[in-house]
Amino acid sequence: MSTPQIRPDRSTQKLGFGKWLARVGWRHLVAIVAVVFAAFPLVYVLSASLNPHGTLTGSNTLFTTFSLENYQRLLSDPIRPYGRWYANTLFIAGTTAVVTVLLGAMAAYAFSRLRFKGRRPGLMSLLLIQMFPQLLMVVAIFLLLSALGDVIPALGIGSSIALILVYLGGALGTNTYLMYGFFNTVPMALDEAAKVDGAGHARIFFTIILRLVAPILAVVGLLSFVATFNEYVVASVVLGNDPNHNTLAIGLYQYVSSEFNTYWQVFAAGAVLAALPVLVLFLWLQKYIVSGLTVGAVK
Structure with a gap:
C-alpha cells in the first residue's frame, strides 16, 4: 500500500512581503497607527508634567528634562x-x-x-x-x-x-x-x-x-x-x-x-x-x- 502524501497547509507556508502585507500586514500597520495616535497625547502630557519650564513649547522634545518641580508646585499651592x-x-x-x-x-x-x-x-x-x-x-x-x-x-x-x-x-x-x-x-x-x-x-x-x-x-x-x-x-x-x-x-x-x-x-x-x-x-x-x-x- 502506498503511503498517502500529506499536502502542506498553505496557511503555514511563508508568504512573501507583498502577499503578507496584503493579507495580514496592513492590519498591523493600522493597529500601530491607532496606538501611536492614541498614545502620543498621553506621552506628551506626561513629558510636559516633568518639564520645569513655563510654556508647552519647551516640551516639544519629549523627556529631555526630568523634574518633579511641577508636582511640588501643584501640591503646595496655598490658593x-x-x-x-x-x-x-x-x-x-x-x-x-x-x-x-x-x-x-x-x-x-x-x-x-x-x-x-x-x-x-x-x-x-x-x-x-x-x-x-x-x-x-x-x-x-x-x-x-x-x-x-x-x-x-x-x-x-x-x-x-x-x-x-x-x-x-x-x-x-x-x-x-x-x-x-x-x-x-x-x-x-x-x-x-x-x-x-x-x-x-x-x-x-x-x-x-x-x-x-x-x-x-x-x-x-x-x-x-x-x-x-x-x-x-x-x-x-x-x-x-x-x-x-x-x-x-x-x-x-x-x-x-x-x-x-x-x-x-x-x-x-x-x-x-x-x-x-x-x-x-x-x-x-x-x-x-x-x-x-x-x-x-x-x-
Missing part, C-alpha cells in the same frame, strides 16, 4: 487646594457611580421581571428623555437649586449633594435602559425556582440576579464614574465659586484660564495625577467591559 479638589471629585464620582448602579439595577429589574401598567410607556420615556443633552437643562437646574437652597441649604448652589442628585437624574435613564437589555438575558426559570422555594423579589434581586449581571454593573459603574469625574459645565454651575468645593475639572481650569499667567506644566502634572483613579478602575474592571457592553446589546 488652589489640589488635594481638596481630588477628594471632592472622588467623593462625587464614587457616590454617583455606586448610587447609579444600585438604582439603575433596581429599575432595570422591575422593567425586566415585573408586569405593571405603564411599563412600556415608561421604557419609551426613558429612551426619549436621553435625546435631549444635559446642557439644555443648565439654566433650569441653576434656578431650581437656587430656589431649593432657600428652603434646604444642603441642596442649594455650592453643595456637593446637589451636584450628585443632578448627575443621578441625568444618568439613570441611559443606564437603566442599558441594564434592562442585560437583565433580559437572565433566564426567568431562575426567578421561578427561587419563588418556589419561598424567595421574594428582594431576595431574588440581591442574592441571585445581582451576581449574574455583574458585568453590566461594572460597565455602568465605570461609565458613570468617568463621566462625572471629568464633567465641567454642570459642576461649575452647581458648585459656585468656592475653591474648597471645586472638582478637579474646575480647579485645573484655573491654571490655564488666565491670558497672561498660564501654568501649562502644572496643569499637565494635575492631569496626570487625575488620570490615575480612572486608569486603576478601568484595569480592575477590564474583564467585565466587553461582555457587559455586548451581551445586552445582542439581546
